[in-house]
Amino acid sequence: MAADAATPKTQPRKLRLRDITEDRRVAQMLALGFSSGLPLLLVLGTFTLRLADSGIDIKTIGLFSYVALPYSLKFLWAPSIDRLDVPFLAARLGRKRAWMVTTQIATALALVLMAFADPKEQLALLGLGAFLVAFCAATQDVVIDGWRIEAAGTDMQGIMAATSNLGYRFGLILAGAGALYVAAYGGWTLAYLSMAALMSIGFVAALLATPYDRARVAASADAPKRDLPTAVRQAVLEPLTELHARMGKALFAVLALVALYRMPDFVSGVMANPLYITLGYGKAEIATIVKLFGIWVGIAGGFLGGWSIARLGLFTTLVIGAFIAAASHLSLAWLAMGGPEPWRLAIAVSIESLCGSFAGIALIAYMSSLTTPGYAATQYALFSSLYALPGKLVAGTSGFVVAAYGFPVFFAMTAAVGIPVVALCFAVGRLPQRAAAAAETEAGEEAGAETGNPTRPLDLASAVAEPQLPPKAARAQT
Structure with missing residues (x-):
């Protein structure tokens, strides 16, 4: 007891402004978070807006949403990052820094390819560039997350995560509003070249970052060797078996809830930017209202979701999020039936961003609460991949629905998905x-x-x- 009393308890540190300047890791995390967030919209929202602005058919725009699938499938090749070294660079920079530098250079080069590919004449080449950006950027995310975990102890993880998210938001703002402002006054080629140049921020941060690489444990001659089937079973099957043993038949309803909860957002998000262009909004208007104002409203929605969980509980917040996130798409249907008036766009974007972010926080909390210690990483990876993948797969058909029925009916259909989602919340939300x-x-x-x-x-x-x-x-x- 005396020994325990003499041992000081580790208190979680709070994020202070001077941490960014006093601790190199925090400043590096800010830049690396920026590098992680920058490419995302360049293959999603900004990319679909560029296609719509170039007069590409709405069906084709929907199909091009598939180029961002690497973000949802990165768990397939993530384990190889800790097992394979980049030739030449790994010996000089360390394994993770070498991977960071490699993926950042590759992402910048793929953005240059997108910059010079004309959507009207080289659409396939533009799609290839977008896929390469998504693949390289998703791999970069895996490496940066690994570096963040190994670079700081438990008491610093909150600070590192918050700083990473802050940098990520800055990247989204520049890839959204920044790219559109440049495109409005200098063209899409200059916009994508500017984004490629901004990848140098993460590149410099990776070069200056301390090489935190967990040492590989050498296998002992007396240690039992695991064959591949055993390793796969322990790493993949056991966490899934534990879920089924703990939840029983309810697991299938849980997986359905996770898969459908954010599906309306993923499906409608592909068609939102083409809607703005079709209605006649200019790139500068979209940048200001959607990419700047909308992001800050989304941040407010995230805080509101966290407050709701603390005050109302997870179940109530989950149900509210399911209802309002789906119903908010009716605001886009309302927008589609009017003219290009800025106040209408501001109202629709505010409703959609606020409700979508609220629901996102609710789902993250719900998925986290379903995991169990010892298997949390694998189980959460399963849930986080499942919640995004079905929506992105269905989103590829969104252009065909719009072409057949129009924007108002399409967004009303995405809102209707909320009906079974709310029912599933009542069934397994209290799990x-x-x-x-x-x-x-x-x-x-x-x-x-x-x-x-x-x-x-x-x-x-x-x-x-x-x-x-x-x-x-x-x-x-x-």
């Missing part, structure tokens, strides 16, 4: 709270067995089938 209650019951049973007063454990599958309010303690934990 984390019931799991907490089950853990309390199991603990009580073990204690009761010692005192001769055992309690009955809660069956998770039956709890899902028979809805009931969780105890206050479990509700407070969520």
Whole structure:
């Protein structure tokens, strides 16, 4: 007890402004976060707007949303980053810094390719460039996340994550509003060349960053060797088996909820920029209202979602988010039925951004609460990939729906997806709270067995089938 009392407890540090200048890691994380956020819109929102501005068919624009799939599939090649070295550079910069530098150079070169590819005459080449940007940038994200985790201890992870998100937001603003302002006055070629040049910020940060690389553990001659099937089973199958054992048949409803929750946003997002161009809004107007004002409204929506979880609880926030995120697309349907008036665009963008960010925070909290210690990384990777992948796959057909029925009907259809999502929320939205209650019951049973007063454990599958309010303690934990 004396030893424990003498050991100071580690208190989580709060983000201070001077941390960015006093701690090199924080300043480096800010620049690396910027480099991570910059390419995203250049293959999504800004890219679809460029296609619409060039007169590309709406069906083709929808199909081009598939070039961003590497962002949803990066978990497939992420394990190789910690096992393979970049020739020549790894010995001089370290494994992670070498990968950062390589992916940043490759991303910049792919952006140069996109800059000089004319959508009207070289559409396939432009699509190839966009796919290469997405692949290289997604790989860069994997490396930067790994560097962030290894560069700081537990007490610094909050600061590093917050700083990374701040830099990421700056990258989104420049790739959105910045690129559109440049395109409005200097053309798309200059806009994409400018974005390629801005990748140098992350490049310099990677060169100056301290090489934090976790040493590989040499295999001992006496250590048991795992064959490939065993390694795959322990790394992939066991976390999934644990999910099924813990949730039972409810797991399938949970996966359906995760897959559908943000699907309206992913599907409608591909057609939002073509809608603005079709209505007659200029690139400068879109940059100011959508890419600047809309992002800050989205940030406010994220804070509102966090406040709602703290005050109303996860389940209530999840249901509210599912309803308002889908219903907010009716504002885009309303926008599609009017003229190019800035106030109409501001209202529609405000509603959609606020509600979408609110729902995003709710889903992240819900997915995180479904994981279990020991398998959290793999289980969360499963959920985070699932929530984005189906929406992006369906988004490729969005152009055909718009061509057949028009923008108002299309956005009304995306709003209708919210109906089954809300129903699924009521079915399995309280699952984390019931799991907490089950853990309390199991603990009580073990204690009761010692005192001769055992309690009955809660069956998770039956709890899902028979809805009931969780105890206050479990509700407070969520």
